[in-house]
Amino acid sequence: MKILLVNGPSLSLLGTREPSIYGTQTLAQIVEGTARYAASKGVQVDALQSDAEGDIAHALCAARGAYAGVIINPAAYTHTSVAIRDAIAACGLPVVEVHLSNTHRREAFRHASLTAPVCVGQIMGFGAAGYLLAVDALLNVMKTENG
Ligand code: DQA
Secondary structure (H helix, E strand, C coil): CEEEEEECCCHHHCCCCCHHHHCCCCHHHHHHHHHHHHHCCCCEEEEEECCCHHHHHHHHHHHCCCCCEEEEECHHHHHCCHHHHHHHHHHCCCEEEEECCCHHHCCHHHCCCCCHHHCCEEEECCCCHHHHHHHHHHHHHHHHHCC
16 A cells, blocks of 8 residues: 655755744655555655645645555645645545644634645644654545445
8 A cells, every 4th residue: 555745845845944833854865664554554655745736736736546555745835725635625535734834823824724725634732743643644544434
């Protein structure tokens, strides 16, 4: 079974980007940790990071039929992107939204997520551990959906 892990804009700078908010792990470390954890559960992870809204929407649409589910941190697009929201809804897959920070404790413009309502659920505020929680959440949803 394969899942797709999508990381949005500026997450390529994790490790040095505002570490007091996002932690000190690099994106490569987070992806590797997520893939290792998923592999221990028999699941393969393909990962992509893009700063481009269209690339992310395209990857979500292409995931249909190729993946069993998606974990996504849409980063700033969470708060702005109808295109990514529509692609999540269109892909027909269970999608779990992850944020490193608890966006509700931050600026008001981060409190709304356009993408969360079309995801099966959202995990935030637990730093890099949130990605591992998302693997468990996705597996749980898939188990429930497939009996
Ligand atoms: C983020 C939260 C967003 O508000 C922000 O734009 C990000 C990262 C997080 O993981 O906490 O880039 O998605």
